[in-house]
Amino acid sequence: MDFMDSETQPPDDSPHLETSFNAPPPLAPECKSFKWKIQVIDSEGSVEGKMVTSKDVWKLQSSKVIVHFDENSSQPIGDSGGLLGSWLGQLSNDVNLLPINYSDWRMVNIHTKRKAWDVIQSKFWFDDPTMRKGYVMSALGSRCKDVKLRLWKEHKRNDQLQTLQNRPNNVPEEQWEHFVHMRFTEKWKKMQERNTKNQKKHTMPHVCGRKSFSRKRNDITIRTGKTPCRAEFFIETRTKPDGSFVCEEAKTRAEALTTLLNQNSHGTSNVAATLDDEFAQVFGPERPGRVRCVGRGPTPSKLVRRCTATRQEVDNSEMVVALQTQVKELSNQVKGMSTFIQQIIGTSTGEQARAWAASFAVAFANIPNPPFANIPTPSNPNQEPFAAEVWISPQADLHSVAAWINQPRINADAHATPVIKPYFQSAIYLLWKERNVRVFTAVSSPSSVILASLDRMMRDRLLSYPASSSFSSSLLLFIFLV
Known part of the structure; x- marks a missing residue:
């Protein structure tokens, strides 16, 4: 593709925004008096509701029009979206800012687009300028295309020479020459014929009018x-x-x-x-x-990503509610164990400490599985294979376990209290982890795996305890000798 000089070279420096863009361009059609109900924000962040026309936007100096966008499609909506579109149509008529001698909007040099974006941001406020820039500049390119089409329809003559002589008053001569030259090439004529043929296929027009x-x-x-x-x-x-x-x-x-x-x-x-x-x-x-x-x-590619996430949200909505209910129930059970912990942390023997850890595992193992976890709930919790492997005669529930542990203890040892605490922490961590795996993946581990993990975790933790003169032997040795 051949590019004009204006498409590849940076434009000359232009005056400051504050003094150059306070009125519609001369080429722009007469601004309509329709008033849009919008909000404006000033330099101090104060927001005020107003009724303005598109011509009033040019006069804004210390405030900007707030543009609202749809959260899902990222398209401008409401009166602010309509006002933005109308004002962009006027801005596109500024041939000094946006020359007409280009063949493809995508190839317009970055300097011209950056200048136009600065002008737009001087009049409109966007919640996320980086995200909104793509849409706004694409809409501006479409408006510029409309300007070129209007000028061509109004000033085209029978041949190239007559068209060159019929130059609009406000269009620079150099731009008009390049513009006319492109329109009279064979390449452009073929493209025009193709577009005309495609337009005839549009047999079902919408009734939205100018509304997007x-x-x-x-x-x-x-x-x-x-x-x-x-x-x-x-x-x-x-x-x-x-x-x-x-x-x-x-x-x-x-x-x-x-x-x-x-x-x-x-x-x-x-x-x-x-x-x-x-x-x-x-x-x-x-x-x-x-x-x-x-x-x-x-675009279709963006739609695939967005709709995939949306469908997953819809399909999983019922499961999310069920999971939230399950988590709440488990949370209440854990809170109820706070008193249970106080009963345990006292004077206990090493044997009772190990027995408590197994009892705790039994109590958790007997909690019924949620209906959506695809794990059958046993009819008799005491016959749960998991519980039976941990303890031959398991207690029925947490209250029975608490009563068993709270029985009078004989030969209490000072080592028991600091041992029970890490046992409790390790056991609740492993069992809570097991419950989550069952709920979310429908996969369960045998009791031997959990007990082996508990044993390994306790060995590592007790080895890390610093030496203390208050104990005649280490905590790890206490566990395996009592």
Whole structure:
């Protein structure tokens, strides 16, 4: 592709923003008096509601218009979105800032786009400028394309020479010469013929007028309380105020979409578009670069990532609620053990300490599995294989275990108290870990594995205890000698 000089070279320095962009460009059509209900923010961060026209935005000096975006599609919505689009249409007529002698907006030099973005940010406030820049600059490129098309329709003549002589007053001569030269090349003529042929295929126009799809979808969401899917949006935007459709083909497609909508319930997912929704079933798969009935911004690749996450959230919603309930129940049981710990940490023998750890494992093992863990709950908890392997005659519940441990103890040893504490911590950690594995993966470990882990963890922890003159032997030795 051949590029003009203006596409590859940086522009000349221009005056400061504050003095150069306080009025619409001369080429811009007359600003309409329609007032938008928006919010403005000043340099101190104060927000104020106002009714302004697009012409009023040019006069803003110490404040900016706040632009609101849809959280899911990242498209501007509401009156602020409409005002932004209208103002960008005026800015695109500034041929000194945005020359018309380029062949492809994507190839316009970065200096020109950076300057335009600075101008836009001097009038509008964005919550995340880096994220919003892509959409805004893409919309500006579309407006610039409209300007070039309008100038061509108004000033084109029978041949190249006559068109060159019919230059608009406010367009620099050099820009007009390059612009006309490109339009009279064979390459551009072939592209125009192709575009004209493609436009004839658009037989189902929408009734949104100048309102963008994102703003129209937001209006429907506010009115109905639900984000419309693409099928619902197509029907809405192809239906005239009198209830009739824009054409017979639109009516036929709408009937097919309605049938599929009645067969497939959306529930409360509020998903605007998916790659296999009702719209795709009727109109076919998407092509790269855009998603039909969604508007500027989203692409099929982005839609795949977003919809995958959305569907997972919808499918897992019931499981999430069940997991939260299970976690709450387990949390309450752990809280109830606080008094249980106080009963244990006293004067105990090493044998009782080991017995307590096994009893604690039994009590936890007998907690019924949640219904969604795909692990059958035994009819008789005392016959649980896990519990039986840990203790031949296990207690029935935590209260029985607490009563057993609280029995009068004989030959109490000073080593017992510091040993029981790490036993408790290690046991509750391993058992809680085992319960989580059972809940989330439906996989359980045998008791021998947990006991071996507990033994290994206790060896490591007791070895790390510093020597103390209060003990005649080490804590680790106490465990294996009593």
